[in-house]
Amino acid sequence: MINRRETARHKEGASLSRTGLRDRYFAWVQHHRLSAADSLARLLEHPGSSILTWLVIGIALALPVCLSVALDNVAKVSARWDSPAQISLFLQDEVAVDRARQLEVELGVRKDVSETRFISREQALDEFRTLSGFADVLASLKENPLPDLILVTPVATLDGPAVSALRTELQGNSDVAEAVLDMEWLERLNSLMELGRRLVLAVGGMLVIGVLLILGNTIRLAIESRRDEIVIVKLVGGSNSFVRRPFLYTGLWYGVGGGVLAAVVVTSALWFLEEPIGELATLYESAFHLSGLGVMGALNLVILGGILGLAGAWLAVSRHLVYIEPR
Amino acid sequence: MITFDRVSKRYEEGHDALREVSVHINRDELVFLTGHSGAGKSTLLRLIMLMDRPSRGQVTIDGQDLALVRARSIPQHRRNIGVVFQNHQLLFDRTVFDNVALPLIIAGCEHREAGRRVRAALDKVGLLNRERAMPITLSGGEQQRVGIARAVVGKPKILLADEPTGNLDPALSAEIMDLFEEFNQVGVTVLIASHDLVLISRLHHRIITLREGSLVSGSVS
Numbered sequence: 001m002i003n004r005r006e007t008a009r010h011k012e013g014a015s016l017s018r019t020g021l022r023d024r025y026f027a028w029v030q031h032h033r034l035s036a037a038d039s040l041a042r043l044l045e046h047p048g049s050s051i052l053t054w055l056v057i058g059i060a061l062a063l064p065v066c067l068s069v070a071l072d073n074v075a076k077v078s079a080r081w082d083s084p085a086q087i088s089l090f091l092q093d094e095v096a097v098d099r100a101r102q103l104e105v106e107l108g109v110r111k112d113v114s115e116t117r118f119i120s121r122e123q124a125l126d127e128f129r130t131l132s133g134f135a136d137v138l139a140s141l142k143e144n145p146l147p148d149l150i151l152v153t154p155v156a157t158l159d160g161p162a163v164s165a166l167r168t169e170l171q172g173n174s175d176v177a178e179a180v181l182d183m184e185w186l187e188r189l190n191s192l193m194e195l196g197r198r199l200v201l202a203v204g205g206m207l208v209i210g211v212l213l214i215l216g217n218t219i220r221l222a223i224e225s226r227r228d229e230i231v232i233v234k235l236v237g238g239s240n241s242f243v244r245r246p247f248l249y250t251g252l253w254y255g256v257g258g259g260v261l262a263a264v265v266v267t268s269a270l271w272f273l274e275e276p277i278g279e280l281a282t283l284y285e286s287a288f289h290l291s292g293l294g295v296m297g298a299l300n301l302v303i304l305g306g307i308l309g310l311a312g313a314w315l316a317v318s319r320h321l322v323y324i325e326p327r
Numbered sequence: 328m329i330t331f332d333r334v335s336k337r338y339e340e341g342h343d344a345l346r347e348v349s350v351h352i353n354r355d356e357l358v359f360l361t362g363h364s365g366a367g368k369s370t371l372l373r374l375i376m377l378m379d380r381p382s383r384g385q386v387t388i389d390g391q392d393l394a395l396v397r398a399r400s401i402p403q404h405r406r407n408i409g410v411v412f413q414n415h416q417l418l419f420d421r422t423v424f425d426n427v428a429l430p431l432i433i434a435g436c437e438h439r440e441a442g443r444r445v446r447a448a449l450d451k452v453g454l455l456n457r458e459r460a461m462p463i464t465l466s467g468g469e470q471q472r473v474g475i476a477r478a479v480v481g482k483p484k485i486l487l488a489d490e491p492t493g494n495l496d497p498a499l500s501a502e503i504m505d506l507f508e509e510f511n512q513v514g515v516t517v518l519i520a521s522h523d524l525v526l527i528s529r530l531h532h533r534i535i536t537l538r539e540g541s542l543v544s545g546s547v548s
Contacts, residue, residue, distance in 0.1 A: 027435030034432075232416045235376070236430045236477065237406035239399075326378050 039249035057258025064204035215312025255309015259302035334384030362537035409478030
């Protein structure tokens with residue numbers, strides 16, 4: 001059955017219009033392949049200038065991407081201290097250790113508190129002595145100036161105002177000298193990050209426009225250098241899209257190459273920073289390590305480069321190709 | 328096949344390149360177009376190629392009023408016309424084969440079929456053994472024959488030539504004209520602009536003469 005249908009189709013296919021359409025499609029595909037290969041070969045013919053263009057595009061793309069990767073890493077760090085910020089309860093000096101321990105337990109069973117930790121004034125002093133490097137100064141003190149401390153971590157579902165309300169309530173406890181909510185620095189960090197994000201967008205936007213203009217100009221030069229060829233192709237019946245095609249591929253190759261270089265630049269910058277950041281993280285007793293572009297990120301960068309290349313080429317081609325007519 | 332009906336062309340700077348030219352060229356005819364330089368020969372060819380539009384009058388090619396051919400259909404129109412130029416207009420970074428194949432690639436001809444037709448065209452102009460050569464290594468006459476092969480490879484109904492023997496010596500010129508006559512004999516309408524009166528008057532075809540944009544003789548066969 002299938003065979004018979006196939007034969008019937010073959011017979012129909014022999015008619016002129018259908019074969020013509022099919023052939024035209026294959027020819028179209030073939031010209032795309034030819035243009036793509038030819039454009040790439042032309043770029044590789046002049047490796048020096050091509051590499052320069054690739055580098056320019058690569059670096060222009062790498063700069064905002066580096067900033068954005070850095071921001072992502074900061075966000076990853078700050079996410080750990082997000083809204084369920086700790087409330088530090090500094091206790092009155094006259095509160096005894098037993099009473100403090102009891103308070104710790106009382107607070108710990110509250111529904112809006114997930115965790116409490118008691119740090120005695122002696123513990124605090126020890127910690128301060130080892131971490132701050134002020135051991136000598138501290139040793140000269142006659143008495144411990146630090147108060148007892150209970151760290152209260154609210155449950156994760158509590159939002160900012162609720163945490164603030166909790167702080168006010170705890171402040172009202174007669175054993176508590178002061179309840180401090182460490183939110184301010186987090187808010188500052190968040191607004192700084194927002195600023196950073198905008199900055200990345202602004203810088204990225206400018207560099208993208210820059211890349212488009214650079215590509216447009218490069219393609220314009222390529223068009224100028226092949227002006228005679230374009231005239232001849234138009235004389236023997238080449239359509240605008242036929243003439244356009246190789247230049248669009250040239251733009252695509254420039255963009256893709258630039259994207260690949262950008263990924264390389266970003267990856268090597270991260271690799272360069274990885275060791276010192278690892279050391280820094282160890283010093284802060286943190287398991288933090290730098291997260292990079294990843295395969296998807298690199299792929300996106302290459303695709304972005306390709307799109308920019310096409311767009312830049314389109315810009316140049318639509319402006320300049322129309323004016324080249326046989327005279 | 329080609330009809331000019333009271334066609335005038337005035338360029339923007341006010342120069343009249345053609346004045347009220349009416350001429351009809353029949354299917355299968357070979358016609359020479361002559362006159363001093365600036366007489367309007369090239370303008371007439373440019374109007375057929377739609378490289379320019381007439382200021383007044385009507386040009387009809389194969390029954391098609393060219394005024395109705397829109398800008399986007401011009402490439403399609405040009406594919407039906409083979410053109411030979413005085414300065415060959417070859418691509419010097421491509422082989423002879425690729426130069427001749429250009430119109431077929433543009434028209435979307437299938438690869439193997441294109442190869443077959445390119446070789447047939449090169450064989451016709453006697454350059455089959457040079458298909459891999461670069462045009463720069465060829466003599467002037469050979470380059471012109473590559474140009475002719477490119478013009479006929481798409482099997483156009485009309486073949487135009489603008490001073491095809493301009494840079495060639497008499498013997499080579501005669502060979503080139505023989506080629507045009509051969510194409511004409513297989514049914515191609517041929518229009519050759521040339522000021523080589525000695526050569527063309529020997530060939531016994533109709534001669535259209537232009538002077539300062541006006542038709543002087545040869546309007547009908």
